[in-house]
Amino acid sequence: MRESIIMKIHYGTALASIGLVAVHILMRLTQDYAESLEYANVIRNYYFLPYAGMLEIILILLSIHGFIGLRVILLELKQGRIYEKVISYSCFIAMIGLITYGTRTIIMVNMG
Amino acid sequence: MTQIPGLAEEHTSTPLSSSQSITLRIAKYNPVHDTEKKFMEFNIPYEKWTTVLEAILEVKKHFDHSVAVRFSCRQASCGSCGMLINGKPRLACFTKISELNSNIITVEPMNNFPIIRDLAVKFERLFDTHHKVKPYIIRDDTEITTNTKEFLQSPEEVEQYIQFSNCIKCGLCNSACPTMATDSSFVGPQALAQAYRYVADSRDKGKDVRLKIIDESHGIWRCHFAGSCSQVCPKGVDPAMGIQLLRGYMLGFRS
Numbered sequence: 490m491r492e493s494i495i496m497k498i499h500y501g502t503a504l505a506s507i508g509l510v511a512v513h514i515l516m517r518l519t520q521d522y523a524e525s526l527e528y529a530n531v532i533r534n535y536y537f538l539p540y541a542g543m544l545e546i547i548l549i550l551l552s553i554h555g556f557i558g559l560r561v562i563l564l565e566l567k568q569g570r571i572y573e574k575v576i577s578y579s580c581f582i583a584m585i586g587l588i589t590y591g592t593r594t595i596i597m598v599n600m601g
Numbered sequence: 602m603t604q605i606p607g608l609a610e611e612h613t614s615t616p617l618s619s620s621q622s623i624t625l626r627i628a629k630y631n632p633v634h635d636t637e638k639k640f641m642e643f644n645i646p647y648e649k650w651t652t653v654l655e656a657i658l659e660v661k662k663h664f665d666h667s668v669a670v671r672f673s674c675r676q677a678s679c680g681s682c683g684m685l686i687n688g689k690p691r692l693a694c695f696t697k698i699s700e701l702n703s704n705i706i707t708v709e710p711m712n713n714f715p716i717i718r719d720l721a722v723k724f725e726r727l728f729d730t731h732h733k734v735k736p737y738i739i740r741d742d743t744e745i746t747t748n749t750k751e752f753l754q755s756p757e758e759v760e761q762y763i764q765f766s767n768c769i770k771c772g773l774c775n776s777a778c779p780t781m782a783t784d785s786s787f788v789g790p791q792a793l794a795q796a797y798r799y800v801a802d803s804r805d806k807g808k809d810v811r812l813k814i815i816d817e818s819h820g821i822w823r824c825h826f827a828g829s830c831s832q833v834c835p836k837g838v839d840p841a842m843g844i845q846l847l848r849g850y851m852l853g854f855r856s
Contacts (some may be wrong), residue, residue: 493852568784
């Protein structure tokens with residue numbers, strides 16, 4: 490994949506994340522902040538399907554953004570064709586792994 | 602620190618005579634047999650117009666002939682005498698001692714370049730990356746054919762790139778770049794600024810080719826916009842701005 494496409498995804502996911510994470514944080518203000526972080530209230534977020542969907546989108550966006558960022562940092566630390574391939578594929582696999590595990594958590598909690 | 606007394610009397614040149622003097626610390630390093638950089642100190646008289654290059658040449662004439670320094674035009678045109686002067690990349694011929702406001706002046710080779718010896722560094726990689734971005738007008742036609750002898754430009758079109766054509770390839774921007782310090786494969790601000798210089802030229806038709814060249818894992822996207830390249834340029838070129846404008850082309854904000 491061309492580097493410009495990767496960076497467009499990087500910037501795009503950052504912008505989208507800002508909006509959704511803002512909504513996620515603002516939801517804490519709908520009730521007392523400490524109360525909103527209590528176990529029962531956190532679990533209730535997962536039962537509410539639109540909110541669970543938003544959490545899933547945030548998970549995907551931040552995973553993509555974070556692992557592209559990590560790849561960039563690691564590419565600047567060290568250079569070499571094999572090293573770069575290992576880093577790129579490792580970051581992609583780790584990203585898929587994190588999204589899969591997070592999605593599994595959201596689905597399992599949502600389904601009770 | 603090693604204090605070198607006068608090594609040789611040279612009667613053919615006139616030493617600088619002034620009531621003012623500075624301590625000039627010169628980094629000495631030969632990668633063939635030295636493990637680390639050492640500094641030698643010299644007491645050099647100066648006038649208010651004396652440049653750092655003249656002070657170094659004074660050392661070469663009267664104290665230590667072996668100091669390796671590259672220079673040529675002495676008027677900030679050739680880009681040969683770039684070095685770290687009191688920690689900042691500057692042209693030695695373009696830096697007056699009096700403007701440094703310091704009694705101790707330390708000169709070292711530029712960062713991010715392999716050292717040949719003392720203050721002289723290798724420019725091969727700078728020239729390679731410069732050449733890589735195709736720093737020339739690319740066109741299918743030629744100005745030799747009839748009726749296309751001149752490619753006229755409006756003042757506004759010239760304004761788009763003219764400051765970037767002032768680059769003298771001195772390497773100060775690459776030396777100041779923090780990305781180049783860690784990423785040895787990074788194209789660098791000099792080459793990217795030159796890529797912009799030709800992409801923004803209305804006579805040029807090689808935009809797509811150049812954008813493709815710099816759109817790689819160690820290309821334009823590795824710039825973190827520290828802006829240090831623009832701060833140190835002795836010719837007033839703003840590579841950081843050129844890089845951001847190039848990104849505008851790649852993100853579709855400019856055409």
